Amino acid sequence: MNKTPPKFTQPLKILVVEDNAIDRRILETMLHEFSHPVSLLKSAETLAGAIQLLEQHPFDVVILDLNLPDSEGKDTLTSLSAKYPDVTIVINTGAYEDELGINTLSYGAQDFLVKGKYTAYVLHKALHYALERKRLERELTAAYQQLQETQSQLLEMEKMKVIGEIASGIAHEIRNPLATISYDTTFLQACLPDRQGQILSGDPAKIQIALTNIKEAVQKANGIVNELLNFAGKTSSSSSKKPENLNEIIEKSLSLIRHEFHKKHIQVVGRFDQSIPQVNIDRNRIEQVLVNLMLNAVHASPQGGILELKTYCQTISEDHCRSYNLDKSKFKAGDTVIMCDVEDSGNGILPEHLQKIFEPFFTTKRDFGGVGLGLSITKSIMENHNGIVAIENITDHPGVRARLVFQPCG
DSSP states (O other): OOOOOOOSSEEEEEEESSOOOHHHHHHHHHHHHHSOOOOEEEEEHHHHHHHHHHHHHHHHHOOOOOOOOTTTTHHHHHHHHHHHTEOOOOOOSSSSSSSHHHHHHHHOOSEEETSSOOHHHHHHHHHHHHHHHHHHHHHHHHHHHHHHHHHHHHHHHHHHHHHHHHHHHHHHHHHHHHHHHHHHHHHHHHHHTTTTBBBOOHHHHHHHHHHHHHHHHHHHHHHHHHHHHHHHHSSSSOOOEEEEEHHHHHHHHHHHHHHHHTTTTTTEEEEETTOOOOOOEOOOHHHHHHHHHHHHHHHSSSSEEEEEEEEEEOOHHHHHHHHOOEEEEEEOOTEEEEEEEOOSSSSOHHHHHTTTTTTTTOSSOOGOOSSSOHHHHHHHHHHHHOOEEEEEEEESSSSEEEEEEEBBBO
């Protein structure tokens, strides 16, 4: 067996936390037994003493006894690892238990040793592996943080793509109030006094009408801009759920992108059940879901196609539970739910694509600037509302149905 100890890249700074003088001396002897240099070796008999030394020196490794005069058991480890998460910790325990060994790793240690059961070689090997584990932990943490940042950027890209499409329609919608403001401003300018103080023209009643028109046009333009800002999340103060009328939210979402339907001459058919109960939702998030599904329908539909929107109550059947893979803790056969269908008149989706439709970054719409997160985000939002979204090909005519399932209030 090869007894050559592992090589460290640089001299180690080690803190031994041990209240037993004999055990402490054994550790110090073993640490000097091999040729690898230890640039700093300090010891402490209490947790408080260890913390004081850690404040003074940048130790690479702490060899820690769990039972100290001022701390016992896992509390010793959790206190130290929470306060110094970047320090590598090797437990030096007097009694071995399988559960204890496993738990020390989950509580923040990188390895553990049993007093009297290891040699200097085993000690050095444990230090080497503990340092390597800690290095990998840091790399994984950094990679995870980078992944989160990248995901946030991609989510923002997906949302900005939708906002861009809405904004083009907002620009069109805002032209009408701006034209009113421009026309009536020109009229009012003609009513202003000239250099001699003479009013050139102007019926007071007409002036009042012009002023009213301008005020209403400004309010309309401001409302249009606020709709876009609300959708973008700029003016939403919180992400809270409350009882809402789903039909009203659908109408609002439709108004945001109506221009997209006009561009392709798509006929919108609404079949809304006005008797459906309210649903407990975050209005902004469900608007985001509906706008995304409607834009998908626009992209899939041909020129002059049809978009059908429906809301209705439905009693869940066993077939629903199986086909939608419903969570039995939230849905069961016989429950009444609220359904919202968004149906297009396109060519449908290939079966192999349907299987991947909710996977992040899967998209068949690269030409539209999609990054493949829209339906993944939609699914996440619906799950956060204890609901579901299902995508399926319509069986009796070409097209795709996106179905949202909500639980009613009460």
